[in-house]
Amino acid sequence: MAVTSRVLIAGIGNVFHSDDGFGVEVISRLSTRDLPPEAVVADYGIRGMHLAYELLDGGYEFTIFVDTIQRGGEPGTVYVLDADPAAEVGGDEHTDEGPVLDGHGMHPAAVLALLRRLGGTPGRVFVVGCEPLTVAEGMGLSDPVSAAVDEAARQVRVLVSDMLERGGTDVSWNSR
Numbered sequence: 001m002a003v004t005s006r007v008l009i010a011g012i013g014n015v016f017h018s019d020d021g022f023g024v025e026v027i028s029r030l031s032t033r034d035l036p037p038e039a040v041v042a043d044y045g046i047r048g049m050h051l052a053y054e055l056l057d058g059g060y061e062f063t064i065f066v067d068t069i070q071r072g073g074e075p076g077t078v079y080v081l082d083a084d085p086a087a088e089v090g091g092d093e094h095t096d097e098g099p100v101l102d103g104h105g106m107h108p109a110a111v112l113a114l115l116r117r118l119g120g121t122p123g124r125v126f127v128v129g130c131e132p133l134t135v136a137e138g139m140g141l142s143d144p145v146s147a148a149v150d151e152a153a154r155q156v157r158v159l160v161s162d163m164l165e166r167g168g169t170d171v172s173w174n175s176r
Contacts, residue, residue: 007160008060009035010051011043012067012108019075019132019145022152023066026128029153039160048111055111056120062163063122064156065108068145069129076131076144078152080159083108083125124163128155 011027013020027043035041040058044051055063069079112122130152133142141149 005038005061005164006059007039007062007064007163008054008058009039009041009064009066009156009160010054011041012045012048012051012065014046016137016139017135018138018140019130019142020068020135021139021141022068022130022132022145022149025141025146025149026066026152026156029149030156034157035160036164038164048107049114052111052114052118052120055115055122056118061123062160063125064159065111065125065127065129066152066156067108067127067129068132068135069127071131073131074144075133075142076148078148078155079127079129079131080155081127081129083112083127126159126163128152128159 009027009030011023011025013023015021015024024043024045027041030041040060042054044054065083069081071077071079073079108125108127112125115122130145130148133144140146
Protein backbone atom coordinates (compact mmCIF):
# COMPACT_ATOMS: atom_id res chain seq x y z
CA MET A 1 0.00 0.00 0.00
CA ALA A 2 1.40 3.44 -0.94
CA VAL A 3 1.80 6.03 1.77
CA THR A 4 0.15 9.32 0.91
CA SER A 5 1.66 12.61 2.05
CA ARG A 6 -0.59 14.76 4.19
CA VAL A 7 -0.53 18.54 4.28
CA LEU A 8 -1.93 20.74 7.05
CA ILE A 9 -2.80 24.28 6.02
CA ALA A 10 -3.21 26.25 9.25
CA GLY A 11 -4.66 29.74 9.36
CA ILE A 12 -3.26 31.71 12.28
CA GLY A 13 -4.25 35.10 13.63
CA ASN A 14 -6.52 37.23 15.74
CA VAL A 15 -9.49 38.67 13.87
CA PHE A 16 -9.87 41.31 16.61
CA HIS A 17 -6.47 42.84 15.70
CA SER A 18 -7.07 44.15 12.19
CA ASP A 19 -4.55 42.65 9.73
CA ASP A 20 -3.62 39.88 12.17
CA GLY A 21 -6.79 38.19 10.89
CA PHE A 22 -5.10 37.63 7.49
CA GLY A 23 -4.46 33.91 8.02
CA VAL A 24 -8.04 33.30 9.09
CA GLU A 25 -9.36 35.14 6.00
CA VAL A 26 -7.11 33.19 3.61
CA ILE A 27 -8.32 29.90 5.11
CA SER A 28 -11.94 31.00 4.64
CA ARG A 29 -11.21 31.66 0.94
CA LEU A 30 -9.55 28.32 0.30
CA SER A 31 -12.03 25.83 -1.02
CA THR A 32 -11.34 22.18 -0.34
CA ARG A 33 -12.52 21.38 -3.87
CA ASP A 34 -9.56 23.45 -5.10
CA LEU A 35 -7.18 21.27 -3.09
CA PRO A 36 -6.31 17.58 -3.20
CA PRO A 37 -7.84 15.29 -0.56
CA GLU A 38 -4.44 15.01 1.18
CA ALA A 39 -4.74 18.67 2.22
CA VAL A 40 -6.41 19.50 5.53
CA VAL A 41 -7.47 23.15 5.86
CA ALA A 42 -8.12 24.52 9.35
CA ASP A 43 -8.56 27.89 11.04
CA TYR A 44 -6.57 27.86 14.30
CA GLY A 45 -6.94 31.58 14.95
CA ILE A 46 -5.21 32.17 18.28
CA ARG A 47 -5.23 28.53 19.43
CA GLY A 48 -1.50 27.81 19.15
CA MET A 49 -1.57 24.98 21.68
CA HIS A 50 -4.31 23.20 19.73
CA LEU A 51 -2.22 23.56 16.58
CA ALA A 52 0.84 22.05 18.30
CA TYR A 53 -1.22 19.04 19.42
CA GLU A 54 -2.71 18.64 15.93
CA LEU A 55 0.82 18.55 14.51
CA LEU A 56 1.81 16.02 17.17
CA ASP A 57 -1.06 13.65 16.42
CA GLY A 58 -1.92 14.38 12.77
CA GLY A 59 0.86 12.61 10.87
CA TYR A 60 1.51 15.53 8.52
CA GLU A 61 4.58 15.49 6.30
CA PHE A 62 4.07 19.13 5.35
CA THR A 63 2.61 22.13 7.14
CA ILE A 64 1.76 25.54 5.76
CA PHE A 65 1.21 28.31 8.29
CA VAL A 66 -0.78 31.25 6.90
CA ASP A 67 -0.16 34.34 9.00
CA THR A 68 1.02 37.93 9.00
CA ILE A 69 4.78 38.40 8.73
CA GLN A 70 6.55 41.64 9.52
CA ARG A 71 9.63 41.77 7.29
CA GLY A 72 9.75 45.49 6.51
CA GLY A 73 8.09 45.29 3.09
CA GLU A 74 5.14 47.22 1.77
CA PRO A 75 1.83 46.35 3.49
CA GLY A 76 0.09 43.68 1.43
CA THR A 77 3.32 42.01 0.25
CA VAL A 78 2.85 38.23 0.17
CA TYR A 79 5.79 36.09 1.23
CA VAL A 80 6.31 32.36 0.82
CA LEU A 81 9.04 31.08 3.12
CA ASP A 82 10.58 27.68 3.56
CA ALA A 83 10.80 27.61 7.36
CA ASP A 84 13.53 25.71 9.17
CA PRO A 85 11.73 23.75 11.90
CA ALA A 86 15.03 23.32 13.77
CA ALA A 87 15.42 27.08 14.21
CA GLU A 88 15.36 28.40 17.73
CA VAL A 89 12.49 30.55 18.89
CA GLY A 90 13.62 34.09 19.61
CA GLY A 91 12.08 37.13 21.17
CA ASP A 92 10.00 37.53 24.29
CA GLU A 93 8.14 34.26 23.93
CA HIS A 94 11.14 32.05 24.72
CA THR A 95 12.81 31.16 27.99
CA ASP A 96 15.51 28.65 28.85
CA GLU A 97 12.75 26.09 29.42
CA GLY A 98 11.12 26.72 26.03
CA PRO A 99 8.36 29.00 24.80
CA VAL A 100 6.12 30.82 27.21
CA LEU A 101 2.75 29.19 26.67
CA ASP A 102 -0.19 31.40 25.92
CA GLY A 103 -3.52 29.65 25.48
CA HIS A 104 -4.82 32.54 23.38
CA GLY A 105 -2.10 32.77 20.80
CA MET A 106 1.38 31.80 19.77
CA HIS A 107 3.81 32.77 17.09
CA PRO A 108 4.38 29.88 14.61
CA ALA A 109 7.97 29.44 15.87
CA ALA A 110 6.64 28.97 19.40
CA VAL A 111 4.16 26.37 18.13
CA LEU A 112 7.04 24.43 16.58
CA ALA A 113 9.10 24.74 19.77
CA LEU A 114 6.18 23.40 21.81
CA LEU A 115 5.76 20.55 19.34
CA ARG A 116 9.42 19.58 19.79
CA ARG A 117 9.08 19.77 23.59
CA LEU A 118 6.13 17.38 23.33
CA GLY A 119 8.32 14.93 21.42
CA GLY A 120 7.00 15.65 17.94
CA THR A 121 8.69 16.60 14.72
CA PRO A 122 7.03 19.03 12.35
CA GLY A 123 8.17 17.70 8.99
CA ARG A 124 8.64 20.32 6.28
CA VAL A 125 7.18 23.71 7.19
CA PHE A 126 6.32 26.64 4.95
CA VAL A 127 4.84 30.03 5.82
CA VAL A 128 2.61 31.98 3.47
CA GLY A 129 2.45 35.39 5.02
CA CYS A 130 1.52 38.96 4.38
CA GLU A 131 3.11 42.21 5.51
CA PRO A 132 0.50 43.92 7.73
CA LEU A 133 -0.37 47.59 7.75
CA THR A 134 -1.66 47.44 11.33
CA VAL A 135 -2.29 44.85 14.02
CA ALA A 136 -3.97 47.31 16.37
CA GLU A 137 -7.30 46.43 17.92
CA GLY A 138 -10.05 46.53 15.35
CA MET A 139 -12.11 44.37 13.05
CA GLY A 140 -11.39 43.86 9.37
CA LEU A 141 -8.30 43.84 7.20
CA SER A 142 -6.72 47.01 5.84
CA ASP A 143 -7.13 47.61 2.10
CA PRO A 144 -3.63 46.42 1.06
CA VAL A 145 -3.85 43.25 3.16
CA SER A 146 -7.39 42.52 2.01
CA ALA A 147 -6.19 42.85 -1.60
CA ALA A 148 -3.47 40.24 -0.89
CA VAL A 149 -5.81 37.48 0.36
CA ASP A 150 -6.59 35.94 -3.06
CA GLU A 151 -2.91 35.94 -4.05
CA ALA A 152 -1.99 34.20 -0.80
CA ALA A 153 -4.69 31.57 -1.37
CA ARG A 154 -3.32 31.02 -4.88
CA GLN A 155 0.21 30.64 -3.49
CA VAL A 156 -1.04 28.05 -0.99
CA ARG A 157 -2.70 26.01 -3.77
CA VAL A 158 0.48 26.10 -5.89
CA LEU A 159 2.65 25.18 -2.91
CA VAL A 160 0.42 22.21 -1.98
CA SER A 161 0.48 20.96 -5.55
CA ASP A 162 4.27 21.25 -5.74
CA MET A 163 4.78 19.52 -2.39
CA LEU A 164 2.57 16.57 -3.26
CA GLU A 165 3.94 16.18 -6.79
CA ARG A 166 7.58 16.36 -5.74
CA GLY A 167 7.30 14.85 -2.29
CA GLY A 168 8.91 17.91 -0.80
CA THR A 169 12.34 17.04 -2.14
CA ASP A 170 12.61 19.71 -4.79
CA VAL A 171 10.35 22.43 -3.45
CA SER A 172 12.35 25.58 -2.99
CA TRP A 173 10.44 28.71 -2.06
CA ASN A 174 12.00 31.73 -0.48
CA SER A 175 10.50 35.18 -0.02
CA ARG A 176 8.37 35.36 -3.16
